[in-house]
Amino acid sequence: MQKNILKVNPKDNVIVALVDLAAGTSVHLDGADYTVLRETKAKHKFAAEDFYEGDQIIMYGVIVGKADRFIGKGEVITTENVKHQSAKVEGKTGTLGWTPPDITKWQDRTFMGYHREDGQVGTENVWLFFPLVFCENKNIETLKNIFEKELLYDKASKHQLLLRSLLNGGSGTDLAMEEDEKDTRIFKNIEVRFITHQGGCGGIRQDAEALGRLFAGYVNNPNVAGATVLSLGCQNLQVQLFMDALNDLAPNNKKPIVVYEQQKSGTIDKMLTGVIKDSYEGIKKANETERKPASITKLNIGLECGGSDGFSGISANPVLGEVSDIMAAIGGITMLAEFPELCGVEQELVNRCVHEEDGVKFLKLMKDFENSVVAAGSGFDMNPSPGNIKDGLITDAMKSAGASKKGGSAPIVDVLDFTEYATKPGLNLLCTPGNDAECTTALVGSGATVVLFTTGLGTPMGNPIAPVVKISSNTTLAEKMPDIIDFNAGTIISGEKTIPETAEELLEFIIRVASGEVKTKAGLLNQHDFIPWRRGVSL
Known part of the structure; x- marks a missing residue:
């Protein structure tokens, strides 16, 4: 049976409304009676006692605010009568005990994952394309369009069909939806994903360096089988910075990484031709990896x-x-x-x-x-x-x-x-x-x-x-x-x-x-x- 109010922690001096409560509603909890003074919507809280200006508001057993004015018992608390306040912390004051839950049911459970050479196990098998700088976003988007059309299941969406109908003089209600959900991808055991971003240059050097470490973490994540990395050449996040970050994190990295730098490659056409050929070989190899129990x-x-x-x-x-x-x-x-x-x-x-x-x-x-x-x-x-x-x-x-x-x-x-x-x-x-x-x-x-x-x-x-x-x-x-x-x-x-x-x-x-x-x-x-x-x- 659903309750209509709840006190989360015995120390709390506010009560949560689990359902909408009209003004004047009488409620009962833990031997105490309350009258809601003003309409209180579900999810909101009302005062369990009178608060005077400066009094602390307690919920979950901790300080969550202070009264900004008098708040009568049963009055809903809002941003108009309560302000943010939290307890001050200087350091460790003790050690909290912990009773672990019963794990008998879970200790021998497995999932079907992708095992990597470093001992990590992924839940996905992804070949990842990303740029080291925003200048290469357009090339990533071009590659995304090419690879998704040729490698991935590409079925017209409901909204594509709607526009198609309107372009052909239809009303948008005569949609011939494609019902076939068959997976027609060329490679069934690998996902190809693409990242774009607005960083890598133009900001502070620390942000570029952090982005390099972030990408190193993505490549090291066991959900990733390999990666294609595009660089312009002159940006703050240099290829070597990224590779150094990856080496610091995974010095024995065995995952294939395809790196192309536009200012060294020459024309966009020449670079993309090489990227597609090399990435295709990596993707084809990564597709051979299968899920195994872990x-x-x-x-x-x-x-x-x-x-x-x-x-x-x-x-x-x-x-x-x-x-x-x-x-x-x-x-x-x-x-x-x-x-x-x-x-x-x-x-x-x-x-x-x-x-x-x-x-x-x-x-x-x-x-x-x-x-x-x-x-x-x-x-x-x-x-x-x-x-x-x-x-x-x-x-x-x-x-x-x-x-x-x-x-x-x-x-x-x-x-x-x-x-x-x-x-x-x-x-x-x-x-x-x-x-x-x-x-x-x-x-x-x-x-x-x-x-x-x-x-x-x-x-x-x-x-x-x-x-x-x-x-x-x-x-x-x-x-x-x-x-x-x-x-x-x-x-x-x-x-x-x-x-x-x-x-x-x-x-x-x-x-x-x-x-x-x-x-x-x-x-x-x-x-x-x-x-x-x-x-x-x-x-």
Whole structure:
């Protein structure tokens, strides 16, 4: 039976509305009665006690804001009466105990993956084309058009057929849809993907160097079988910088890499002719690699949220936390990113760090990030988007407290800066912005072979080389946008299922995705987003 209100943590002094509550509604929870003073929409919170100006607002057991004026018991809290506030953290104050979940069901489970010579196992087999500088974007787009038409299954979309009908004098309602779903690709065991971007030159040298390390991470990611790299020749991100970054990360790299530099090649025609011939040979060879069984401990799972709502922190995010704990207990790798959305929960995370130096590194990365944002005229308190606020996330600390639930409760084994590669089994923290595409781009560059992406509002994005699984925080979204949602965690809000039950179902789904049995909705929509972080200007 669905409840109408919820207190997330016994320490909380605000209560979450699980359904729309009209003004004057009387509700009962844990032996206390409340009267809702003003209409409170589902996902929003109302005061469990009287607040006076300056009083702290507690949710998830942590400070998420302060009262900006008097707020009566039963009054809805909004951006008009509550301001961002979070607890100050100086360092580790203790060690949090952890009881690992029962992993009996999972310790011998396998998925069908692509085994690489360095021992990593991929969930995809991708030949990747990318430029070292934006000047080569046009050539990448030309190659994309050529290879997709000749190698990939190319069926007219519904919208292409609509335009075709209109061009032929039709009404757009007389569409002759192609029903044949047969895979007509020449190579059935390899995907060919293409990246473009706006970096590599013209910005600060540090951003170009970071982009080189990011691309090294993509080539090293086990989802990639080989790569074609285009360079102009005069840009900041020189070929040697990229190759040095790759050698630092993978000194024994055996993956084939085709490199062409336009200013050395001469004409575009001459360069593209060579690129196509050499890349074709690499792709044909990579197609021979087949999926084989691998322990699920070989999975590297990125944890992310985007388009969050007031239910994200009590349904979808805790489900990811449960999955992350299971993976940590069996020896897999998970990564929790989005540092602006960890503001307010730093103390818990520092105390969970296995090594004290990682706690110090985490706090320094957080402080440096926040200082750079402040220097740009903003702040972490400006992180919640209009959509977040409309759906109940009114302060950054409140958003962060819910977002951090994706990391479960396992010890933190490593803290990684942007472009550092995850190698330690267990939960890792990765410094990225909260920006959806920049975060996903960074997670995959640090080795994620699957990304779990929770959303309460709906976010249509993916990644060129790693499947991105979209998990809805509420059933309304899952039913409204089934073309982008892979998995519904809204059954937790309705009371139909528990968090552990839902986590087990999600992990089973992840195994199917990792094995190539199920294609994500982002994959079906060809959402192959790639946006590198230009440090210090993103939340």
